[in-house]
Amino acid sequence: MSDTPSISPKSLTMQDVADAAGVSPMTVSNCFRYPERVREKTRMAVMKIAADLGYVPNLSAGTLAAGSSRVIGAVLPSMRNSSFYNYNSGLRQAAAARGLELITMIAETPEEELSAVQTLLGLRVAGVALVAGPHEPGLSQLLALAGVPVVESWAGEDAIGRGVCYDVGAASRALTRHLIAQGRRRIGFVEVTGGGGQRYAMRLPAFRQEMFAAGLSDSLVLTVRAADGFASGATILDSFLALEPNLDAILCPTDVVAAGALFECQRRGLAVPGDIAVAGWGDYDIGRQVSPMLTTVRPFSDEIGKGAIEVLTGDHEGSGAVATPFALQLRESA
C-alpha cells in the first residue's frame, strides 16, 4: 500500500516533555495554558524542549479534560464575495485578539450546513458563528440542546442565537432617499428571493416606505430567484426598460449586478448617471474599478465578524440583535 503516511509509532505526550525537562506534566500543561503560573526560567526551558521535540499539545485531550475548547467554528455559505471574506477576517482577528482560534467550514446547502454544525459541536467548539439563510429544520434545536453560544450574522431579532448585522432597512432607506433627492422618480428595484436573498429581506419594504413617503409609485419591482454575475445585470436592465422605457434609476442587489447593468447601459448608449442612476450594494472591488464608479452601501463586514466574536465570548451586554455600522458610499453612478 502506501509507505508514506505511516503514523509515528507513539505520539509525543506531555509526559515525554516533562521527563525531558525534569518537571511534572502539570508544569508542562501550565506552560502552554497558563504561562503566568510558571516561572519565566522554567517556562523557557520547557518550551524550548517542547519545540525541539516537536511537541504539540493534544487539543482533543485538552478539550475533553477541560470540557471546553479555545476554538470558534464558523459556517459560511460561500466565500466568493468580499463580504463573506471580510466577515471571516473580522471573525479571525477578533478571535485571535482573545486567544481563540477560528476554523471555518463552507456549506453551500442547508444539509451541508447541518453536517458542518454537527462536526463543530462534536469538536465542542466554544462558539458557533452562522450566517443567515435557509437552514435545515433541526438546526436551531440542535444548537439549543448543545447549549453552545451561537450568533447568526446578517440576521436580526429572529436569529438562531443572537443576530449581528447592520441595519439593512436603514441602508436601503438611505439609498432610496438619496436617489429621490436627486430627482429620480422611476426607480427600479431588484428583489432576490433565492439563496441568501433573505439576508436582505428588509430592503424592499424599506424602499417602498421611502417611495411612499415621497408620494411615488413603487411598482417597478423585479423579483428574481437569483442574481449574480455581470450577465444578470444586463438581463435585469433589459427587463426594466421593457417595463418602463423612462426608467431613471436602478437599485441592484450587489455591485457585480450593478456593474453588469452599467455595462449594458453603456452598450445601449444610456448615460450613467445622466440618464439612469445605477446603485449597487456591498462595496465590492468592482465598484471602484468601473467608470463611473458605483454608488453603493458599504457593510463593514469585518465589523460583523468582530461583533459576532464579542457576542460569542459574552463581551456584548444586552440581549437584542447587535447592530454594526454601515455607510452610504456615494460615488459617481448615482
Place this chain on the structure above:
Amino acid sequence: MSDTPSISPKSLTMQDVADAAGVSPMTVSNCFRYPERVREKTRMAVMKIAADLGYVPNLSAGTLAAGSSRVIGAVLPSMRNSSFYNYNSGLRQAAAARGLELITMIAETPEEELSAVQTLLGLRVAGVALVAGPHEPGLSQLLALAGVPVVESWAGEDAIGRGVCYDVGAASRALTRHLIAQGRRRIGFVEVTGGGGQRYAMRLPAFRQEMFAAGLSDSLVLTVRAADGFASGATILDSFLALEPNLDAILCPTDVVAAGALFECQRRGLAVPGDIAVAGWGDYDIGRQVSPMLTTVRPFSDEIGKGAIEVLTGDHEGSGAVATPFALQLRESA
C-alpha cells in the same frame, strides 16, 4: 428571550443514549462509527433516540480514544480569488466523498500559517493541506515530527509533504507559443516576486525558453513585488509602453491584472487584440465579463483540491508530485 447561552450543566454522553436505548455504549458508538456492524433495527432505534436527545458524539473524546480523526485541515493564504475558493471546494467535495470533514483556516502570513498548523495538529487531524508560498522555517519539521500526511498544493517536487499542482511551466510555454504563433514579437512579461509569486516561479523560465526557441529577445520582463487589482494592470501597461512603445503583447500574472491592462489599452485607444494581445492567468470570472474576453490559463483548481485529498488518504500511488490538468482558454484578447 434567551433561555440562553448558559452552558448545559452536564453534557449528553454515549452512556445517556445507551441507557435510553437499552443497549451498551459500545453499540451506540458502533451505530455512529460503523453502522454496518449494527443490525438495522437496533441502529434505527438508537439513532432516533440520539436525535431526539440532541446527542452529538464528542469528537474530542473519539479522536483521543482512536488516536486519529476523520477531519482534514486546510490552511489557505486567502480565499479572495476564485482559484483558492475552487480549490477549497475541491477539497471539500473529495473529502465528503470519503466520509471526511474539511475545516479551513485562513492564514495571511507565515506566522499565522504556523499557528494554524499547530491548531490543526493539536486537533490531530487526519491530514493537512497546505498551499505553496513563504513558510515559517520550523513548519516543515513540525509536520514531519507529527507524522501526519501533508500535501502542498501549487508546489512541485520540493514540496512539504507531497506537491499537487498543474504544470505551470507547460502552461506558460503553451501560452507563449500561442502568442508567438500569432506573430507577436515584442511580448511583455510580468514577473511577481512577493507573496504567492513563488507559486508561479516556473512561468518566467518557461516564457524565456519559448522566446529563445523562437529566436526572440526576452528583455521585456517587468519584475514587481505584487500585482493585484485592476489598477496595477494599468500601471504595468504604462511601464511596458515606456520601455517599448511598439509592444504587441502582454502576459499578465492574473486575469484581474489583465483586465486592468485591457481597460488602460482602451483608454489609450490601443486595439486589443489588434494592436496588443493581452493574456491573463487563472480563468477568473472577470475574464469572461470584459470585452474582448480574455485569453487565459484555466487551472481547474478544484482538481488540485481533489488530488490533494487523494494524496492525503493514500489513494494516490507513487511518490512524486501529482500533476493536475490545465487548459489554455483561448478567447478574444490574445
Place this chain on the structure above:
DNA sequence: TAGATATGCACACCTTCACAT
C-alpha cells in the same frame, strides 16, 4: 457450527482542583 451482533475492559492525554513546598 458458524456467522452476525452486542458487550466489557483498558486505556488515549490533558486539565481542574486541592495541596505541598
Place this chain on the structure above:
DNA sequence: AATGTGAAGGTGTGCATATCT
C-alpha cells in the same frame, strides 16, 4: 506569596470476548 505537584476524572474507541439465532 509564588511556584510546582498528584490524583481524579472527562468521553469514546480498539480489541477481545460473549451471546444469540
